[in-house]
Amino acid sequence: MTTNTQAQLGADNNTKVLEVCKVCGKAVKMELYVLGRSKTVNCKCECDEQKRKREEQERRKQEFEHERSLNKKYSLMDNKARSAVFENLTVTEENKKYIMAAENYCRQWELNKRENNGLLFYGKTGRGKTTIACCIANRLLDTGVSVKAMSVIDMLQRIRDSFNSYGTDGETELKGEIKRADLLILDDIGAEHKTDWSAALVYEIIDARYRSGKPTIITTNLTISALRDHLTDNNGVARAYDRLVEILSLVEFKGTNYRQAISEEKNYNFFEGVKE
Ligand SMILES: Nc1ncnc2c1ncn2[C@@H]1O[C@H](COP(=O)(O)OP(=O)(O)OP(=O)(O)O)[C@@H](O)[C@H]1O
Ligand SMILES: [Mg+2]
Ligand SMILES: [Zn+2]
Numbered sequence: 001m002t003t004n005t006q007a008q009l010g011a012d013n014n015t016k017v018l019e020v021c022k023v024c025g026k027a028v029k030m031e032l033y034v035l036g037r038s039k040t041v042n043c044k045c046e047c048d049e050q051k052r053k054r055e056e057q058e059r060r061k062q063e064f065e066h067e068r069s070l071n072k073k074y075s076l077m078d079n080k081a082r083s084a085v086f087e088n089l090t091v092t093e094e095n096k097k098y099i100m101a102a103e104n105y106c107r108q109w110e111l112n113k114r115e116n117n118g119l120l121f122y123g124k125t126g127r128g129k130t131t132i133a134c135c136i137a138n139r140l141l142d143t144g145v146s147v148k149a150m151s152v153i154d155m156l157q158r159i160r161d162s163f164n165s166y167g168t169d170g171e172t173e174l175k176g177e178i179k180r181a182d183l184l185i186l187d188d189i190g191a192e193h194k195t196d197w198s199a200a201l202v203y204e205i206i207d208a209r210y211r212s213g214k215p216t217i218i219t220t221n222l223t224i225s226a227l228r229d230h231l232t233d234n235n236g237v238a239r240a241y242d243r244l245v246e247i248l249s250l251v252e253f254k255g256t257n258y259r260q261a262i263s264e265e266k267n268y269n270f271f272e273g274v275k276e
Contacts, residue, residue, distance in 0.1 A: 084134035094255040123253030149185035179208040190222040
């Protein structure tokens with residue numbers, strides 16, 4: 001290193017640059033002469049700070065990816081539910097308002113979460129309620145939101161199983177996960193065989209979500225008044241229903257029965273080319 005370079009690097013008669021940063025060229029190790037003694041000091045350049053920031057960013061990104069894959073893994077969704085994505089839906093004049101509103105619900109997730117905006121999809125069978133609810137689940141799971149989605153029948157079965165396998169602790173743990181998820185989707189409420197046990201459990205979950213202010217999306221093919229009856233307890237009090245109407249926007253799914261349309265298309269293919 002020439003004297004000139006030493007001077008350029010900020011060295012003088014009492015200092016000597018021992019090492020420079022390979023990236024920015026600034027001095028990172030100096031020798032100081034104080035009262036006839038020499039001392040080596042390390043100094044930092046901005047590259048250190050930048051490197052630390054990059055590593056921190058990378059660590060956060062990995063944590064997010066990890067969290068996201070765990071959320072997906074433990075979403076409790078079955079394979080059909082996992083495969084429902086907005087990108088694969090057939091958009092028609094009839095269904096596009098549901099699809100657009102559902103995508104909008106995802107875009108406004110932070111607001112919906114803050115204000116506990118849930119949804120009640122109701123309507124006759126085969127109108128796409130489950131499909132759209134699952135598209136919302138998958139879109140939000142992709143952005144790192146913790147979502148649990150399952151049918152009420154499945155939820156009751158899982159809770160029963162967890163009790164049978166792991167006792168009260170197992171049951172409490174699973175119920176806790178369902179209660180704590182950022183978003184809970186309970187599909188097909190009203191399809192379950194109602195017993196005192198199932199009614200109490202459904203109430204417990206709805207009440208916990210209501211009290212903690214966490215959004216829930218519910219689908220049903222019951223009419224609103226039949227749903228109210230379904231959620232009315234033996235004493236004639238509609239406690240669970242009253243909580244739901246306070247936090248859910250009611251969305252009626254009308255239009256074509258997809259299942260019938262799919263089955264007609266299949267029948268056509270089946271007989272195609274057959275001569276009588
Ligand atoms: N937009 C869509 N494009 C293509 N297929 C669809 C669409 N919506 C629903 N389907 C298909 O139609 C069938 C019925 O839809 P889905 O199960 O969502 O109806 P549902 O309203 O939940 O019915 P149910 O009340 O009986 O539970 C499914 O096989 C689904 O994959
Ligand atoms: Mg359904
Ligand atoms: Zn540097």
